[in-house]
Amino acid sequence: MKKLIMFLSGLMLMVLMCGALVLAGFIYDTGSKTTIDTYFFQPDDNAIRRPGVPVDDLVLGADKMRERLIAKYITEYFYATPDISDVNRRKAGETSLYRMSARPVFKAWLTNVAPEIEDLANSRALRTVSLVSLTQDTNNKYWIAEYELKTWQTPNNFAIKPVVNRGILYLGINYAPGMRDKIGKKSVEDYLESGGDPAAVFKFIVIDVASHD
DSSP, rough: OHHHHHHHHHHHHHHHHHHHHHHHHHHTOOHHHHOOOOOOOOOSOOGGOOOOOOOOOOHHHHHHHHHOOOOOOHHHHBOOOSSSHHHHHTTOOSHHHTBBBBBHHHHHHHHTTHHHHHHHHHHHEEEEEEEEEEEETOOOOEEEEEEEEEOOOOOTTTTTTOOEEEEEEEEEEEEEEOOEEEEEEEHHHHHHHOOOGGGEEEEEEEEEEEEEE
């Protein structure tokens, strides 16, 4: 009698185990029930800075394209990160700032602006740049770009408010719609494939810069 009870108990335990395995397989059948939902991280609440559908430069228009290139140029001109190797690349002419500047303009940047950026990088500071407004002077010789700099001087502590400064650059610009045929000795395709900044492929060059703080 005892052996019969043990046999029936073992058989019931096996049935329960098989039932549990079937139930687990039903619940965790991810192979046929998996779905993927994609999301974009939204930089902030401002709709202007949310990712959008890419627009062809001809659809965007020459005026809007020029404005975006000027904003890009001013960012490249002033931004700072706690990375001295980034400063060295910019000083060596390995970024779009060099290709978007006439040689005298780039040399002036090396003398007047790069040392401050290098000091910020060495002190582990972070500086962001934004274009506030863009107008032309009465003679249509310069574009008047008002910009804002936000500098976090203490690393890894965003509880401290940044130092905010505003200034004005007068930019003499040569710009024509469309893209260049070559970037240096490379075709545009090879330049982009090698990781080059797309801003440099447009027919945009700053030939003169004057500041008014």
